[in-house]
Amino acid sequence: VLIIGTELLQGKISDANTCWLGQFLRHYNLTISMALTVSDDPKAIEAALTHLYAHNSVVICSGGLGPTPDDITKEALANFFKCKVQASAEARLIAEKNYQRFDRELPTGHGYGFLPTHFVALNNPSGFAPGLWFSSPDRMLLAAPGVPHEFRDIVTEHFPLLIAPTLKQQDMQLVNFRTRGVPEEKIFKELCPGLWEKLSEYGPVSSLPHVMGVDVGITLQGNVALKEKAVKDLIYQSALAPYVWSEGFESLESTILTEARKRSLTVGFAESCTGGLCAHRLTNLSGSSSVFWGSIVSYDNSVKANLVGVKAQSLASFGAVSEIVAKEMAEGARERLGVDITVALTGIAGPGGGSIDKPVGTLWMAVASQHGVRTKKFQLKGNRENLKQRFSQVALYELLDEIRR
Amino acid sequence: VLIIGTELLQGKISDANTCWLGQFLRHYNLTISMALTVSDDPKAIEAALTHLYAHNSVVICSGGLGPTPDDITKEALANFFKCKVQASAEARLIAEKNYQRFDRELPTGHGYGFLPTHFVALNNPSGFAPGLWFSSPDRMLLAAPGVPHEFRDIVTEHFPLLIAPTLKQQDMQLVNFRTRGVPEEKIFKELCPGLWEKLSEYGPVSSLPHVMGVDVGITLQGNVALKEKAVKDLIYQSALAPYVWSEGFESLESTILTEARKRSLTVGFAESCTGGLCAHRLTNLSGSSSVFWGSIVSYDNSVKANLVGVKAQSLASFGAVSEIVAKEMAEGARERLGVDITVALTGIAGPGGGSIDKPVGTLWMAVASQHGVRTKKFQLKGNRENLKQRFSQVALYELLDEIRR
Numbered sequence: 001v002l003i004i005g006t007e008l009l010q011g012k013i014s015d016a017n018t019c020w021l022g023q024f025l026r027h028y029n030l031t032i033s034m035a036l037t038v039s040d041d042p043k044a045i046e047a048a049l050t051h052l053y054a055h056n057s058v059v060i061c062s063g064g065l066g067p068t069p070d071d072i073t074k075e076a077l078a079n080f081f082k083c084k085v086q087a088s089a090e091a092r093l094i095a096e097k098n099y100q101r102f103d104r105e106l107p108t109g110h111g112y113g114f115l116p117t118h119f120v121a122l123n124n125p126s127g128f129a130p131g132l133w134f135s136s137p138d139r140m141l142l143a144a145p146g147v148p149h150e151f152r153d154i155v156t157e158h159f160p161l162l163i164a165p166t167l168k169q170q171d172m173q174l175v176n177f178r179t180r181g182v183p184e185e186k187i188f189k190e191l192c193p194g195l196w197e198k199l200s201e202y203g204p205v206s207s208l209p210h211v212m213g214v215d216v217g218i219t220l221q222g223n224v225a226l227k228e229k230a231v232k233d234l235i236y237q238s239a240l241a242p243y244v245w246s247e248g249f250e251s252l253e254s255t256i257l258t259e260a261r262k263r264s265l266t267v268g269f270a271e272s273c274t275g276g277l278c279a280h281r282l283t284n285l286s287g288s289s290s291v292f293w294g295s296i297v298s299y300d301n302s303v304k305a306n307l308v309g310v311k312a313q314s315l316a317s318f319g320a321v322s323e324i325v326a327k328e329m330a331e332g333a334r335e336r337l338g339v340d341i342t343v344a345l346t347g348i349a350g351p352g353g354g355s356i357d358k359p360v361g362t363l364w365m366a367v368a369s370q371h372g373v374r375t376k377k378f379q380l381k382g383n384r385e386n387l388k389q390r391f392s393q394v395a396l397y398e399l400l401d402e403i404r405r
Numbered sequence: 406v407l408i409i410g411t412e413l414l415q416g417k418i419s420d421a422n423t424c425w426l427g428q429f430l431r432h433y434n435l436t437i438s439m440a441l442t443v444s445d446d447p448k449a450i451e452a453a454l455t456h457l458y459a460h461n462s463v464v465i466c467s468g469g470l471g472p473t474p475d476d477i478t479k480e481a482l483a484n485f486f487k488c489k490v491q492a493s494a495e496a497r498l499i500a501e502k503n504y505q506r507f508d509r510e511l512p513t514g515h516g517y518g519f520l521p522t523h524f525v526a527l528n529n530p531s532g533f534a535p536g537l538w539f540s541s542p543d544r545m546l547l548a549a550p551g552v553p554h555e556f557r558d559i560v561t562e563h564f565p566l567l568i569a570p571t572l573k574q575q576d577m578q579l580v581n582f583r584t585r586g587v588p589e590e591k592i593f594k595e596l597c598p599g600l601w602e603k604l605s606e607y608g609p610v611s612s613l614p615h616v617m618g619v620d621v622g623i624t625l626q627g628n629v630a631l632k633e634k635a636v637k638d639l640i641y642q643s644a645l646a647p648y649v650w651s652e653g654f655e656s657l658e659s660t661i662l663t664e665a666r667k668r669s670l671t672v673g674f675a676e677s678c679t680g681g682l683c684a685h686r687l688t689n690l691s692g693s694s695s696v697f698w699g700s701i702v703s704y705d706n707s708v709k710a711n712l713v714g715v716k717a718q719s720l721a722s723f724g725a726v727s728e729i730v731a732k733e734m735a736e737g738a739r740e741r742l743g744v745d746i747t748v749a750l751t752g753i754a755g756p757g758g759g760s761i762d763k764p765v766g767t768l769w770m771a772v773a774s775q776h777g778v779r780t781k782k783f784q785l786k787g788n789r790e791n792l793k794q795r796f797s798q799v800a801l802y803e804l805l806d807e808i809r810r
Contacts, residue, residue, distance in 0.1 A: 009437040011427025012613055015420065018442065022416025032414040034449065035442040037423065044439065051456045149788070208417055266705075275688025276681030279702045283680025286756055286789055293705035294712065297684045300671075300698035307699065307712075307741050336712050351691055383554070384691055 001032050002048050004063035004073055005146055006039040016148045017062045024155060027174050028164055029204065029219045040064055045076035057139055058163060060155065063146030065129040071111070073143060074132070078116035081134065085114050091121035094130040126153045133162055140166070173224045175231050179243040180213040180397050187214060192238045199234060202227045212380075212393040216240070245400060252396050253281050260291040260341075260403050267399060269295035270308050270333035270344035272320065273363065277392045278343070293339045298329070308332040321346050321358050323366075323375050330366035330373055341369040341402050343395045347378075349387045363391050367402050406437050407453050409468035409478055410551055411444040421553045422467045429560060432579050433569055434609065434624045445469055450481035462544055463568060465560065468551030470534040478548060479521055479537070486539065488522035496526035499535040531558045538567055545571070578629045580636055584648040585618040585802050592619060597643045604639060607632045617785075617798040621645070650805060657801050658686050665696040665746075665808050672804060674700035675713050675738035675749035677725065678768065682797045683748070698744045703734070713737040726751050726763050728771075728780050735771035735778055746774040746807050748800045752783075754792045768796050772807050 003015050018035045025031065033056055038044040045064075052059050064073030078085045092106075092113030099106045106112070112129055115121055122131030122142075127150035132143040140163060144154035179187070184207055188196040199205045199218050208215040216235070220227040235241065246255055260267055269278045279295035282288050296308050301320055304310040309332030314324045329344035343365065350360030363378040376398065380390045408420050423440045430436065438461055443449040450469075457464050469478030483490045497511075497518030504511045511517070517534055520526055527536030527547075532555035537548040545568060549559035584592070589612055593601040604610045604623050613620040621640070625632040640646065651660055665672055674683045684700035687693050701713050706725055709715040714737030719729045734749035748770065755765030768783040781803065785795045 006436075008423070009427050009440060011424050011429070011431060014424035018413070019416050019419035022414050024416070026416060031411075031444075033444070034453070035414060037440040037442075039436075039438070047460065048439070055452065268708075269702075271681075271684075274685075275693075275697075276676075276684030276700055276702060277688075279676075279681030279704075280679075280685045280793075283682075283702075283704065283754075284790055284793070288680075289704055292680075294708035295681055295700075295702040296712070297674075297681065297688075297700040297702065299684075299688065299694055303673075303699035303742055306743065307701070337708055338711065349688075385689055388685075388689070
């Protein structure tokens with residue numbers, strides 16, 4: 001992978017495309033062998049291409065296809081492949097169509113309608129600049145603008161048609177089981193010894209830890225339907241079964257919204273230590289408003305008492321981080337928000353505020369619904385931002401459980 | 406820069422160290438020339454070092470120094486520099502000290518106490534594994550674990566002593582002015598023509614756009630105190646002056662907490678379209694609880710009415726995204742949260758929900774304090790996540806203004 005952009009080396013922005021591409025390629029049982037980031041400099045790009053093609057036959061290129069003077073990827077590619085940049089009716093047509101989509105006219109002085117000789121222009125479903133494609137018997141190159149959504153859309157649209165077929169891996173499927181509640185190192189040792197080996201008979205197995213969860217994936221090739229059934233039987237007859245919360249790759253937030261919508265349930269939060277993060281995560285998804293109604297972020301104890309309805313007596317006797325306060329937060333917020341389910345969180349995100357009884361990482365959680373209210377204590381690890389993420393993650397897992405109850 | 410880690414190429418995690426290092430090096434007026442990411446494979450690491458040293462004399466290396474079998478950076482470095490990995494009392498001492506700090510014993514079978522010959526072990530202020538340092542007349546190498554906070558801490562502690570002096574740029578200072586409210590392309594054209602050239606007389610000028618703001622930086626070398634005064638005079642006598650909200654590099658969130666604390670002010674939010682993000686951002690900082698008391702995330706209109714005190718009449722007549730609703734949200738939340746200042750946000754983050762009158766990106770904001778309540782309308786651009794970020798950013802700018810009022 002070749003990532004082009006001075007701004008990435010100056011710390012102005014961070015490269016998101018390599019990580020996304022790594023995930024995308026796993027569907028094809030492929031891994032990136034190396035990723036090289038260079039500045040918008042023709043000599044640097046040519047040196048990088050020399051290094052990359054010395055070790056690889058396929059290069060995917062991100063960035064430098066925009067309309068500004070520092071976008072010189074096409075010139076550098078032409079130099080490297082010893083050809084010229086020339087007008088292309090095809091590229092021009094794609095750019096014109098993309099501008100029309102936004103009700104705008106193709107500006108003058110742009111370079112969109114130009115391509116290195118022997119390159120093909122690729123449709124860009126979400127931006128202006130066409131992608132580029134080059135193929136020779138020993139080298140392939142796909143180039144897309146560096147803007148993450150444009151890069152993703154172009155690779156997603158064109159990779160399966162242009163590159164994947166040459167890899168002869170069509171009858172392939174990645175089966176993924178999303179688990180939570182059991183640490184990665186325990187799954188294949190204490191919990192399910194021998195499972196990894198049995199799964200491996202059907203294809204390469206991978207184990208990918210996320211925040212408070214682990215994805216177990218198996219890449220199937222050939223006889224996919226039959227193998228998928230066998231693999232599912234193995235998983236669901238193993239001791240791992242109760243820890244699987246989903247198959248596939250849908251995010252936890254999206255699963256929550258889908259399943260709550262199906263059951264016409266509304267949800268809300270009473271957040272203290274997560275400081276609004278639970279609400280932020282659900283509202284990152286379009287259409288969340290039909291399920292998520294609100295959250296009361298009660299950081300100060302006075303807000304817990306006055307706005308959520310926690311009893312002053314409970315705060316005084318047991319402290320904010322306690323089972324009874326979590327319970328009263330969940331019940332109070334459920335009544336005040338008028339939702340079917342609330343999850344309440346009160347804990348210590350640190351680095352200050354911990355004690356021997358309640359160290360940093362302590363979390364009391366309560367879930368209130370028509371089934372009543374239940375509580376749970378967690379003792380997690382990490383710095384402040386990690387802990388906020390982990391607290392919100394366990395809250396969302398509990399919320400999903402309650403929706404399915 | 407050499408980034409080592411298979412997980413980075415498989416899409417499991419994203420590299421954060423290149424971006425941070427790019428920012429860090431700007432204090433020394435340096436830019437990364439290239440960043441290469443490779444897997445935990447000795448041959449790949451050696452090929453990468455060959456490529457990097459063909460174009461550079463200083464390489465900073467991240468990752469592969471941990472205790473697991475796939476951490477083979479030291480072996481690869483030894484192969485590349487044609488030396489051996491051997492026991493080092495110095496490295497062992499650093500690792501022992503680090504384990505003691507966490508009340509843990511150095512595990513057996515670890516590789517922490519080993520180093521390639523001629524390498525020096527570097528203190529790791531926040532983790533276990535020592536960093537590495539190698540220097541010859543034509544090559545320098547600093548290696549640190551890839552865990553972002555360990556990488557940052559080791560580079561921050563050792564770079565100024567080991568590498569910076571050889572660059573002979575000691576009498577240097579980066580003066581930074583943080584602006585908001587004026588787009589990058591306008592600052593040096595319409596607003597302040599000629600300012601860039603005048604500032605350039607004192608050192609290289611840079612302009613770095615952030616979410617809804619631009620940093621203008623000048624790197625001073627030699628006679629720093631005198632030049633700093635001249636540069637500040639230039640900025641504060643220019644038309645840019647009213648747009649500068651801070652100097653230096655302190656974040657907006659941190660500035661808000663510092664200045665509110667100084668004035669003993671408490672703050673809160675009434676959030677709709679940001680869905681808890683404003684609260685999340687302030688609570689990412691340790692010690693925020695003395696200033697930030699809470700936020701009411703009222704996503705559904707019923708919550709705006711029942712919990713925040715927005716009049717049903719206002720919602721029915723003007724809709725949720727309106728000046729009057731923003732005003733009632735700010736006032737209602739200020740009373741209910743019991744804080745000195747509230748900022749209320751109601752807008753359309755999209756992609757759905759827009760209309761001709763109120764397209765996606767419309768935001769009504771209100772600020773309530775002892776000075777009364779003021780409102781402001783914004784029309785911003787971006788996808789849903791961008792818009793949430795931008796909405797929260799303008800809210801925090803307004804909050805800072807109100808704190809300073």
